[in-house]
Amino acid sequence: MIDLIAAGEVIERPAAAIKELVENALDSGATRITVALTEGGIGRIEIVDNGCGMTPEDLVLAVERHCTSKLSDDTLVRIRTLGFRGEALPSIGASAKLALTSRVAEADSAWRLRVEAGVVTPPAPSSGPKGTRAVVEDLFFATPARRKFLKSPRVEAGHAEAVIRRLALAAPHCAFRLTLDERLALDLPAQSPRDRAQAILGETDSLIPVEETRGEMRLTGYVAGPAATRPTTAAQFLLVNGRPVIDPLLRTALRVAYRPVIDPGRQPVLALHLSLPMERVDVNVHPAKTELRFADENEVKGFVIGAVQRALGQGAGGASVSARLRGGGAQIRYPAPDRPSPPAPPAPRPAGQAAGFAEMHRSFAPSARQIAPPEADTPHPLGAPVAQVLDTYVIAVAPDGDLVLVDQHAAHERLTHERLLAQHQAGQIRAQRLLLPEVVDLPSGQAEALLARAAELAALGLELESFGGGAVLLRTLPALLAGGDAQGLIRDLADELADEPALAASETGALERRIDAVIARMACHGSIRAGRRLNAEEMSALLREMERTPRAATCSHGRPTWLKLSRTELERLFGRTR
Template sequence: MSHIRILADHIANQIAAGEVVERPASVIKELVENSLDANAAFVDIEVRQSGGFLRVTDDGDGMGSDDVLLCIERHATSKIRDEKQLSALSTLGFRGEALPSIASVSWMVILSRQQDQELGTRAEIRHGVLRSVHQDGCPRGTTVEVRHLFGNVPARRKFLKSVRTEMYHVEEVVRNLALAHQHVGFTLKIEGRTVLNLLPDTDVELRVREIFQYQGPLLPIPPQPADAESTMAVEGYLLLPETAPAGRAQLRLLVNGRPVQDGMLRHAVNEGLQGFLMKGYRPAGVLLLTIAPDQVDVNVHPAKREVRFRQANVVHGMVAGQVRRAMNDYQQQLRTSLFSRPGPSSDQEAVERSESINILLPSFSQLTTAEPGTAPCLAVSPPQARVEHQTSETAAQETVQISSEPTGSYGGLTLIGQLFSLYLLCEKDGRFIVIDQHAAHERLLYGKLLQEFLAARVPQQSLLFPVTIELTPVQAETLEEHVDEVAALGVAVEHFGGTTWLVKAVPALTSHIEPQGLLREILDALRGPMRQEDGRPVPPAIDELLASMACKAAIKAGNRLQPVEMLKLLAQMEEGTIFSHCPHGRPVLKTFTAQEVERWFHRHGG
């Protein structure tokens, strides 16, 4: 006697429902996707009784009476005919499992009419059993009602979360699908309250703002320029890094109109924002990837939440590159907004025609090793006593040339002053601009260090007497393996015997830092990831080390700056390729409109 038996259809459907129908939101997802596949221009979703009543109505193509009966049969679908179509899917659904699975664990009513029919078809199904079917009057399109979800499998209901959580998931499903299909209008009502009311035929930006209820600035990711050989394109909108949320990720990923969860795509976006996002913060916004159907497999997850790309590395590189280009465009727009001039800069003219007033700067020195076409960076030097003369070997104090008629503006920015010995206060065109002097200088020094490291020309400061350092065996081994990288970072070392080494020179920018501590930090960093990553000019360990060196060398909070030093910092910011964020992702500046400042004092409209 055989012990293996073929399951009854209603049991098989209940098993399938366990994979496809996890909660009320799963039902909404499957029904709305069917509406979108049916070319609906408008989809209305209603949820009542804490998810006990679900209804989705569309104005799509509708179904004839035969199709209404077939749609509740397992593996019955109008979307594929053969295996070739399975590898080139253009629809959201294709398995023919959703409706029979939902019907097997609920009471379902389907009402549908096609354009050329006078009457529609109404079918009632209870726990997978067809109870009645007859003609009925209805508008063109399809309405599906689901009641008593999991009524015949009460164990499944025990796994549902609170009503608030379940309704949150319903909203998320509708938001994600609405982001992917801007040409379709959506309404969502929960317990009679309108949660979403989205008009059809809107652009991506408007839909993003409606979904996120966000009116602030967005970072546009424009579509990649047309390429006849390209099989993919990416576009979208992200919140600017300084407004990105901490903790939970709020990045919506859409592949060919399908909301997905994909770690590779998230990593690509993070890589594109590398150096702009603070640790612990996550990108937020929407990314829409369009790719040839034969280049992506959507049939790898029961609920189709995950996809697999045929050339994942190519997709990763393109997405990261597009996000990075968008940030570079943002830098250029910000530079124009801050430093644009109606005519020649009177400030630069003033510096050029300066009458050589020498001012001793006990906290700063101007590097003279800048490459042609780049601005020299101010570097922190240790505080020293005031002296009356200088030598070429002394970098602790330098003279700075300023005009005999000092100016309080640069590039259209009016310099107001310094606050808390940390923030530069500026004004331009009715905007109040606050600049973090440490973050601004740190970004500039990081860019300079990176260029010098890539060119293997980090300026060195020779020590008057070599410093002896005793390393641990692990540190000594790391130094022997990476002695070339250490030299490229501007640290000259010599083996003294055993695990003892001599430090003979250090990077000029960090000459005020204790050499032993600097070398140990470098060695600890070099034990980190050294694999070259896509889009990064240097390995992550080197990148983090350069950022740390720049941070230590930059102007500190509490450094009181003279007006000429503030103007010099503004000039260097304009010259910098990137200046909006420090290399650790902290914002460099914050802009307030006149209206925002007026609201601080409740001066509305006056």
């Protein structure tokens, strides 16, 4: 069993020690955990919990390697605890000064055990409440070579806080308090999952709920809309069966899901929990237990992509966007939709690209002749239009009395984009044969990655064949990309497929970005412009189409198409409230 679970775990920085100690606290049933750090954890780490505690005999075993593995069987399948290898405490005790004080509920007193550079001092009676208090001092004093590689206390504190936030998200039932050099950095009561997600992500009232089931898999949690992005993945919190993970497969799925709605290089904000049968995921593949191996990677990836895209794909009526004014700036938020809006059915693809563009434009251009007035009792989340300002912005009043502002060009650009995209997809990506096939020289590994997906690429309008060595011959391109940079497209595709073997050809960004960019340009030029005066029926038609169209909360460039000002926000603007 030791051979199976041993990872040779090494505590490489304070955050790693903190992670292991807090996981132990959660495994003990704690509902309140306090973490206090000095010098980012380099000088001192103190973690106090109100869990079940340990007896003197437990304390002695706790600092012996593999004696606290918590495994209930020898299959390594049904691992229900965050920790299971029993390597962390011995590793900490070997390189630092460790003191454990613990008391079980029925004991008359607590007991304290010390370990210094691997030397154990037996337990002795001590004062202390039920639960466990772990104190780590002078981390790596016994291994000075490792201590040299630590960063500044500020950087180490940042890593430690990130760890605490991930674990706090995994356990909303537990209160967390974190102090850094006696400065309060985090103070979370026991909360509902939504309140905890809002507190951790910092997106108050701005989260779209995700709740989807396929077979025995379930994905729950919250994602922020495309207007709330970050330059890094620091605001992405992922749980699998209650365990915080930083898994490359799931990160890939999220990139694919968000790719159509955010700019390249930006990262989404989210907190998601994937649940699946324990026998379908292996958690014993990484020393830090943050990466997993799934029995069916494609099934998991497809499920996550679909669930997130459906959450993001609501019409404008299903995702409220509010401009909250703070310090003069507007913060966009996307609260939970009341009900999903059915997508508008795609129109049949006409013969010829120019004809299709013209037909699409006629279909989406609002006009009194094409729109019927809505029924009086039909709910319309974007409300009724009342005016147009600067011949650019439509003002409407929502059913709840809130004020709605719509950028007519941005909104119609998204409607046009979605119609063009539907027509393009309905035509199964028409390919155009090149007059002179292009030869693209690639490293052999990249060429092999491309040719291995030749059938998939052909369905996307790219016909490739081997041309000897690392060269490939390109015979066709998607019609929309005719005349574009074919060499650049193939090189980008090869890079992505070689770098992420789990990607299907249809999930790569290189082809999608180029097609989407062309469609976005067509949509922009074919949409009603700022400065065009609309009548009441035209404004109403625009609002109703936004409510039916997926992703209508943002334009093709990621800008918001509409904002909402609540009564509270209007009163704050006029100084009626503070």
